[in-house]
Amino acid sequence: MSAVIFIPARYASSRYPGKPLVELTGVNGEKKTLIQRAWEAAQGVSRIDRVYVLTDDDRIAEAATGFGADVLMTSSEARNGTERCAEGLAQLDTDPDVVVNLQGDAPLTPHWFVEALVSAMDGEVQMATPVLKCDRATLSNFVTDRREGRVGGTTAVMRSDHSALYFSKEVLPYVGDLSTPPEVWHHVGVYAYTPHALRAYAQWPEGPLERAEGLEQLRFLENGTPITCVPVEARGRVFWELNNPVDVARIEEVLSKEGIA
Template identity: 40%
Template sequence: MSVCNSTSESSSSTRGWLVHGLVLAAAVAAAAGAHVALALRRSGRLRSRVVGIIPARFASTRFEGKPLVDILGKPMIQRTWERTKLASTLDHVVVATDDEKIAECCRGFGADVIMTSESCRNGTERCNEALQKLAKKYDIVVNIQGDEPLIEPEIIDGVVKALQGAPDAVFSTAVTSLKPEDALDPNRVKCVVNNHGYAIYFSRGLIPFNKSGKVNPQFPYLLHLGIQSYDSKFLKIYPELPPTPLQLEEDLEQLKVLENGYKMKVIKVDHDAHGVDTPEDVEKIESLMRERNIS
């Protein structure tokens, strides 16, 4: 049976129900989050067993078939998998997909594959379904975006260690400095954090925004990188949480976590984001790889 919910998150009736149910949902989620954190403290152990999952789907609205696009002679999903395998904190790496073409490709270069439902609404739900189908149990699940073929293994290790070091958090992710030319690009998600390194908000718009309505060249804006890790207990709860107004409006799954009262640890890294969001980004990635002599 599929663990993903196929109901559309964009219907007006759903939005209305969410607005009225938000307070109750947040209270329930906060209680669940406290239970997860308490269980971890009582167990007296580090979240030590870690699996990396690369969700990949063929039917992307912005770039259909993106995981299979050729990047200097290799499919992009293979390049992401090879980089991910270099991370020292991962005990296992799998690709989670709903498409047989992607699965066949991944098996061809040696990756373990978990088939998941087409009804998964985002990468987090796909990771949850894959986690439940794995034979072994894991404490942390790392969601590695398949469209970052130059992801640094050190960043993967960084988000894992951040979650291991923050027992009150159920989620961790990474940010880097936002380039001025990307400030108004809705495909570049921005993030703001508090003084303790926990996320406050994510947006496709520029945050923070100032009265002038212009980009402030002196402000250290933060760009969200796609990689994120979850406590495995929380990941099982996540699909049962109702979609939230901010999540629906921004189309960002991280906001459902925050709106439901959970804590998210954020680390800042020195990394140029090289995600492939559109077909035009492929040429940019290949040019960069040639400059770095990456074959």
């Protein structure tokens, strides 16, 4: 099975402008941009043929080529990473079997999350994404962010067969008491698509749920395309995305703890 990783990155983030070029300090004191750390995480994934950074911004493109990444320039009209991946797919000479969208703000994504995702694309699955059962610390971060008015990570609700019911930036199901919380699944910001599903997505208009939540994957559900959730295990690693400036310290703490340069 052939697979490529696309890392979509845009400068004009509404919540955090310039986020891909924010510097994060590793355990040895070295500063690397967020986009470089995401690219390095992608390099550690096995059974991947190529990794590309997708952007419409010359500053990001220059930074990415500077640390050795292959870059595909995409249009400023792309409204989200999945649309940007569809534009990237159109620039490849041949279709891979699987396209992986590794979010540029998720440098802590372990390689086994992505490997499990690619393995789930068995020919029947059109689109898949990993989910991680929240531990107490992550759930506390979720609840704290919402109580303080920040939009943090995303939660997933799924059926017993792991097909997705819904994704939200709210904490679902409702957490009233952190001492006895319900089972909450953290949606990991990685997607795998077949080329057919990715091209179909680009033809659909933005739906009301996607617009309300600001979650691109909801367009698949709104148009009747199932999403397979792939449960993954942290194996002692902490996963968190860089959504807000407060997350810089959270991620740098993990880089130090995990010994990541």
